[in-house]
Amino acid sequence: GENVEQHPSTLSVQEGDSAVIKCTYSDSASNYFPWYKQELGKRPQLIIDIRSNVGEKKDQRIAVTLNKTAKHFSLHITETQPEDSAVYFCATTDPPGSARQLTFGSGTQLTVLP
Amino acid sequence: EPEVTQTPSHQVTQMGQEVILRCVPISNHLYFYWYRQILGQKVEFLVSFYNNEISEKSEIFDDQFSVERPDGSNFTLKIRSTKLEDSAMYFCARGRVDAGANVLTFGAGSRLTVL
Numbered sequence: 001g002e003n004v005e006q007h008p009s010t011l012s013v014q015e016g017d018s019a020v021i022k023c024t025y026s027d028s029a030s031n032y033f034p035w036y037k038q039e040l041g042k043r044p045q046l047i048i049d050i051r052s053n054v055g056e057k058k059d060q061r062i063a064v065t066l067n068k069t070a071k072h073f074s075l076h077i078t079e080t081q082p083e084d085s086a087v088y089f090c091a092t093t094d095p096p097g098s099a100r101q102l103t104f105g106s107g108t109q110l111t112v113l114p
Numbered sequence: 115e116p117e118v119t120q121t122p123s124h125q126v127t128q129m130g131q132e133v134i135l136r137c138v139p140i141s142n143h144l145y146f147y148w149y150r151q152i153l154g155q156k157v158e159f160l161v162s163f164y165n166n167e168i169s170e171k172s173e174i175f176d177d178q179f180s181v182e183r184p185d186g187s188n189f190t191l192k193i194r195s196t197k198l199e200d201s202a203m204y205f206c207a208r209g210r211v212d213a214g215a216n217v218l219t220f221g222a223g224s225r226l227t228v229l
Contacts, residue, residue: 031215032215032216034217034218036157042222043205043220043221043222043223044157044205044220045220046217046218046219049215049217051215089156089157093215093216100145100162100209100216101147101159101162101170102157102159102218103159104156104157104158105156106155106156107155107156
């Protein structure tokens with residue numbers, strides 16, 4: 001099955017700085033790469049995703065980049081704010097033909113310091 | 115505004131007891147999933163349910179677990195003879211195919227505490 005590695009496990013940044021979280025995956029057939037944000041005690045919520053036919057996608061202060069050759073993708077948050085503090089999970093979809101469940105990375109605890 | 119509603123929000127049970135967690139989709143979807151998240155750890159896939167049948171299951175989903183859609187709407191996860199290590203958040207999710215990708219939306223979760 002798919003294996004997703006996520007780094008770093010914790011990340012602290014000053015408010016206004018940028019944060020970058022990276023993930024690598026093992027299955028070259030994976031074609032969908034979402035990022036979820038989970039606040040303490042809450043459910044994971046989709047914040048951005050990217051398909052395999054796109055190299056980069058932006059949505060206001062967040063962006064995701066994908067390098068299919070190297071099998072890694074990254075989340076970029078610019079101008080960080082205290083409300084960005086949460087655990088962020090990357091994920092990939094198991095290959096087509098399966099039930100397309102997501103395999104998650106181990107998560108990154110992002111802390112934005114005021 | 116979750117598109118799936120989960121009950122109970124929190125359940126405390128004694129080791130060895132049976133637990134049923136429920137998920138009610140607000141709209142009709144074909145794909146449903148159960149995921150588990152042990153405190154402080156990642157979200158782990160348990161089982162997928164497609165067209166009223168189990169589609170895939172992980173190694174975690176052993177004979178202790180079962181899923182059903184008994185009345186065509188509620189979607190249940192049953193854990194028989196609970197163990198201490200079953201303590202976790204259990205998330206139901208529904209899948210929506212969007213441009214070839216299966217976009218998952220999670221419910222608010224059910225926190226299970228096994229004593």
